[in-house]
Each structure stands twice: as C-alpha cells, then as structure tokens.
Amino acid sequence: MLSSLLVANRGEIARRIVRTARRLGIRTVAVYSEADAGLPFVVEADEAVLIGPANPAQSYRNTEAILTAAKMSRVEAIHPGYGFLSENAAFAAAVAEHGLIWVGPGAEAIDAMGDKINARNLMAAAGVPVAPGTEAPAQSADEALAAAERIGFPVMVKAAAGGGGMGMAVANDADGLRAEYDKVRAFAERMFGDGSVLIERYFPRVRHIEVQILGLCDGRVVALGERECSVQRRNQKLVEETPSPALTPARRADLLAAAVRAGEAVGYRNAGTVECLYDPAGDQFYFLEMNTRLQVEHPVTEAVFGVDLVEQQLRIASGLEPTFDPGALTVTGHAIEVRVNAEDPKRFLPGPGTITTWVEPQTAGVRVDSGYTEGNTVTPSYDSLMAKLIVHGEDRAEALARLRAAVQAFEVAGPKVNLPFFAELLDNPEFVSGDYDTGIVARMRAVK
Template structure:
C-alpha cells in the first residue's frame, strides 16, 4: 500500500480523503491556500503546505507549487479529489513523470473523455447509446444550423470541452440557435480555452442517472450501481440517491453493462462515472410508471464524484480506499463477482446559498452543529468559526442518509435536516425541508425540471 499521500484539493473532499488515508496508516499531506489555512482539512492532515493565495490559479491549480510541496514532504502519491486539476490530463502526466503515483485514471483516458464530441464517438463505436448529435464540432453558425435541421429541434448547444453543467444552451428554433451558438462559443473560449461546439438533441423531460465504475488493477471494469441526480439547479446537482427510483431491474442490467463497455473502451483504471440521460416513459392509461424506455450516454467523469458516498453506503465500500488499492496494484476489498446493493441512500449538498434563488451567500459560520443518529453521515469541510469565502465552490457539507428502504431514508433525511444547526452564511437547508415534503419527489417520478417547478 502507498505510504504517503498528498491531497491536491480542499474542503470536504480533502478532509474525506485524509480520513481514509489515516485509517489505513497512510501519512496524509494537505496543500492549502492562504484563505484556507484555518479549515479542518489543514489541521487534520499529518503535514500541510501553503501553496499560494486565495486565487485558485495561484494555489489549487498551481501545478509547480503542488509538485514542489510533494517533493518537499516526501509524498509518494497525489490524489486530486474532484474539480481543480482532477481531470487535467497534463497534470496527471506531470505527476507520473515526477516519479509520483497518480490516484486516478490514466492521462490517455482523461484526454479521450475530456472532449465531449470525441467521447460521444468513442462510446458509439463501443455500442453505448448516444443521443442524436454531431460527430464533429460545428465549425461555424451555418454548420450548426444545418446540423440542427438534420437532428430536429429542440437542440442542446454544448461546449465540447465543458463540464460541471457549464457551457450549455437550449435552442427551440433557428433564431434561438443563432443566439445560443455565439453565447456558448464565446463562453467556451473564455472558460475552457476551446470554442468547439457540439449540437445534440435536447429532450425537454429527462432524468439524469449515472453509473459508478471502477477499473481494477487486473484490467477488469466493474459497475457499482447507479445514482439518480435529477434534482438540479442551473444544470448542477443538489440531491443524489441510489438506487434510482426510475430504474427497473431490466434497465439497470442494460445501463450498467453499457457503463462497463464505456470504461473498457478507453482501458479505464480507477474510479469514474458514466453519466446518462434517461427519457421517461409516459404513464399509460392504467397509470403505470414511472420508468424509462431510452437512455443515452452524456459524458464520463474521469475522477471521484461529489456524490460518491451514496454508492459507498449502498454497497458497503470505501471508494477512496479502492482508488488507493487500484493505484498500488492491489486487489479490491470486495468480490467483483458478488456485488450486491443493500438499502437506499440519499445525499443533500448543503451549500452557502440562499434557498430560493440559489445565489451564493458566504460568511462566517456562527453556529454549526451536525446531525447524528442511525443512518446519518456528514462529510463537511467546515466547523463553527470558519469563514466560507467567495473564492471557491459554495459546498459546505454533504448530508448523507441511508435506510433499508427509500421511505426510511427520506424519513431520516427529514430528521437530519431539521437537526442540522447552521447560521452565519446563507444555506439551502430550508429548500431540502421543502423538497422532502414535495409529492413529486416523494413519488420517485420526477425529472430535472423539479426544482424549477418548485420555484
């Protein structure tokens, strides 16, 4: 097993990785910005190095400073967490070229999946369903208009190099397409340094379901079930649950098999996620449903996901430990041929944002009392007295609950939300209290438009 690990991230995910490292007897090394010096992940690490000022470009995305920290502390491996440099293929190559172990998929897999058009084409060739769309970037507006006419409106205009719900627009006709194309291309050039645009069929009512995959050290790729991620605002997730209430046993078998093929197509190693769109089946005259008839590949996230804890609770695994074992060339802690889910888990992302418009609301945390009890887990990045700054993502904590059934998990989530004492920054706990009483959510028959319908 690896003996020392540098965590190239911050907040709750850094703290969560450090927790597993220390449980395994691995020396945990944190890097942090000047703004984060007082956060728990820094004090809980065995060693910590300041790598720059608050600006992420000068700290958490500062490759030179991070590698210098790894060298000065004698780190053996680097875990990138999620966000920042986690899906930067050049960083992965540089880490390995420096003689360090990279905790993640190979740089070639990151590159292959980093471009949405290339990823779509690879998946189609591997027999993974993809939505109707362009196989090459729409080089200009005329090409985009021609592609949309062939695909059929409405269409989604996407930045090929985008991610995290950013760089997308919907066009219901040619006039809208002309406007959205320029917006998305300009945004993509500014944010990602690549203005390539993909035109894809847009489905007005969809569910967002993803599959957790793990590429093992022996070359096999296994799937650890699916997660439902349809509760979103601005195309970004707020709630995840596993298993999905929309997925039947027959559909589960198909979607998990497709995810494994996706991983095998790029020789995937370590943890990753295959994201899919599910087009819900309309209820018939008997009122049967919910369900889905079609699913399409959306993208592959070549890293550990924010929502990985729901899979951990349902499958009884520690995905960070499994990542470390794969990187060290070791077998998993579980039997890949006997994976079986148990119960139901739900994750709520507790953000420093107002619960109505979801606008950021950073500030000093005056009260922070986490809920406890059976089936309750909190992965947090802050404690009372810390300051949530405007420099980074608004995520403060993840409230995760599990139970024998979905109904039991929801009951525990209600109690945990009510028991979470949090004041200072704005927070979205009141939204979760509302959601957990919403009949559409309770029925399990919801889609990505649920939050807008609540607002």
C-alpha cells in the same frame, strides 16, 4: 499499499480523503491557500503546505506549486479529489513524469473523455447508446443550424470541453440557436480555452442517471450501481440517490453493462463515472459524458454497497486487488445525499460568510462529510459547498424519513444556507413519489 499521499484539493473532499488514508496508515499532506489556513482538512492532515493565495489559478490549479509541495514533503502519490486539476490530463502526466503515483485514471483516458464530441464517438463505436448529435464540432452558427435541423429541435448547445454543468444552453428554434451558439462558443473559449461546440438532441423531460465504475488492476471494469442525479439547479446537482427509482431491473442491467463497455473502451483504471440521460417516455438511456475522477456524490454508493471508494482508489493506484468480490456485489437499502451549500434557498445565489453556528445531526443512518465547522469562513473564492448530508435506510421511505429529520436537525448560521430548500423538496409530492426529472426545481420555483 503506498505509504504517503498529498491531497491536491480542499474542503470536504480533502478531509474525506485524509480520513480514509489515516485509517490505512498512510501519511497525508494537505496543500492549502491563504484563504483556507484554518479549515479542518489543513489541521487534520499529518502535514500541511501553503501553496499560494486564494485565487485557484495561483494555488489549487497551480501545477508547479503542487508538485513542489509534493517534492518537499517526500510523498509517493497525489490524489486530486474532484474539480480543480482532477480531470487535467497534463497534470496527471506531470505527476507521473515526476516519479509520483497518480490516484486516478491515466492521462490518456482523461484526455479521451475530456472532449465531449470525442467521447461520444468513442462510446458509439463501443456500442454505448448516444443521443442524436454532431460527430464533429459545429464550426459556425450555420453549421450548428444545419445540424439542429437534421437532429430536430429543441437541441442542446454544449461546450465540447465543458464540465460541471457549465457551457450549456437550450435552443428551441433557429433564432435561439444562433444566439446561444455565439454565447456558448465565447464562454467555452474564455473558460476552457477551447471554443468547440456540440449540438445534441434536447429532451424536455429527462432524468440524469450515472453509473459508478472501477477499473481494476487486472483490466476488469466493474459497475457499482447507479445514482439518480435529477434534482439540479443551473445544470448542477443538488440531490443524489441510489438506487434510482426510475429504473426497472432489466433497464438497470442494460445501463450497468453499457457503463462497463464504456470503461473498457478506454482501458479505464481507478474510479470514474459514466453519466447518462434517461428518457422515461421512450425508456431509453443515452451516454452524456464520463467523469474521470471521484464524484461529489460517491457516499451514497458507499452506503448501499458497504465499500469505501477512496480506499479502492488507493488500492488500485498501489497495484492491489479491491477489498470486495467484484462478482458478488449486492445493494443494501437506499441512500440519499443532499449538498449543503452556502447559498440562498430560493434563487441559489452564493451567500458566503463566517459560520457562527454549526451543529451536525447525530442519528442512526446519517453521515455528514463536512469541509467546515463553527468559526470557519466560507469565502467567495471557491464553490459554495459546505457539507454533504447522507442518509441510508432499509428502503426509500425510511431514507426519506431519516433525511427529513436530519435536515431539521442540521443547524447552520452565518452564511446563507440551502437547507430550507431540502425541507421544501421533501414535502414535494413529485419528489416523494420518485417520479421526477431534471425540471423539478424549475417547476417548484415557478409555483407562486
């Protein structure tokens, strides 16, 4: 096992990585911006290095500053968490070039999966179902329109280099497509430095289901179940649960097998997630993208499998076997996670501020991964995520009951907080039944 680790991230995920590393006897180094000087992850690491101002480009996305901090602190490895530089192939390569261990997949796999069109084509060749769409970027609105007419409206207009739900729009007809194509292309060039646009079939009633994979040192790829991620706002997840209430055992087996093929197709190592769309009407799933990193929602998988995914990442990066038997994985119970964000519960607009009250629920079957505590300030410089509230029960009914109680018991004051939305969701018959899709939040907000 490696002996020292720099965590190139912030907030709850940095704190969560430090927690596992400490349990394993690994010395940890946090890097932080001026805005984050007082946050728990900075205090709890064995060492902390200031790397720049609040602007992520000058701190958490600053490759030179992070590598300099790694050299100063004499660490063996870098864990990127999620977001920021976690899926940056150039950064992964630079870490290796500096003689450090990268806790994640190789730069080649990151690069192969970073472009949605290239990823689609690779998956199709590997026998993974993909939705009807373009095999090359649409170079103009006319090309996009021709593709849409071939695929059939409505279509999704997507930034090929995008991620995190950004750079996506729905077009229902030719006029809408021309308008959205120009918007998405301009956004993609501005945000990702790549204006390539993908046209893909849009499914009005669809579920978002993903599979957790681990690429082991011996070359095997294993799947640790699926996660249902269909409760979203602005194409970004708010709630995740496992197992998915939508899948039959047979369809689940097909999905997990496809995810393993996806990992094998790119020689995947370490933790990753194969994201899919599931069309309940046609009982068919389609590859969406692969996230070449740890996911925000990984704790629900940990809960039902009894596996620490960060520990497995560190073991794989160290050349060690996993702590579990890949051939004897079993699911125990049901787990649900909600993302506690500093945003208003109606329009989901950010509402940063100083935390004056922070009381986490302390009951059986409840876990809180938080990045803040009382007295800390949530700034507008970063994502609004403050904590993840995770519950585990013997079945979905017990998990829902525990989540209702935990949401009620979680007290946050100062910033705006979306906890009231989750209380509302847990009273929503559609969600409670398990028969919901990615349009559930929009339908909730459309009700007067």
